[in-house]
Amino acid sequence: GxxxxxxxxxxxxxSGRLPESDSIDEFAQQxxxxxxxxxxxxxxxxxGLHGLPARSGKLKQLAHFDATFFGVxxxxxxxxxxxxxxxxxxxxxxxxxAGLAPAELRGxx
Numbered sequence: 199g200x201x202x203x204x205x206x207x208x209x210x211x212x213s214g215r216l217p218e219s220d221s222i223d224e225f226a227q228q229x230x231x232x233x234x235x236x237x238x239x240x241x242x243x244x245x246g247l248h249g250l251p252a253r254s255g256k257l258k259q260l261a262h263f264d265a266t267f268f269g270v271x272x273x274x275x276x277x278x279x280x281x282x283x284x285x286x287x288x289x290x291x292x293x294x295x296a297g298l299a300p301a302e303l304r305g306x307x
Contacts, residue, residue, distance in 0.1 A: 211296030215290045217255030221291075263287070 212222060217235040219225035228235060238245055238253045242260075245252040259285070263283040264277035268290075293300050 211292035211294065211298070212292035215257050215284060215288065215294055218258055220258055257284075260284075 214222045214225070216222070216225040218233070218237070219228060219235070223303055225235075233291075236253045236255050239256075242254070242256055243250050263275055263278075265272050268275075268286050270278065291301060293303065
């Protein structure tokens with residue numbers, strides 16, 4: 199609808215993956231606890247390779263994805279861009295955070 203229509207809605211849910219944190223709450227707690235979230239390891243890239251910094255913030259369990267939950271074939275999930283997998287996971291979490299059941303939204307616009 200147009201702005202001001204009575205049927206306008208806002209979904210207000212929050213989700214995120216941040217360095218060494220599976221959620222925004224975990225990230226905030228680690229900041230409060232003084233945890234160094236910038237690491238020097240080769241989980242993603244070899245430090246210093248092609249001028250990359252030796253230390254960087256990395257997401258945990260980037261390779262983990264529940265393909266069955268999202269109705270994605272395992273082979274397709276393996277080839278899927280990690281950013282798309284994250285988008286699916288984070289969108290689902292944000293919908294839950296907004297207090298909605300994803301099944302209620304199925305087929306809606």
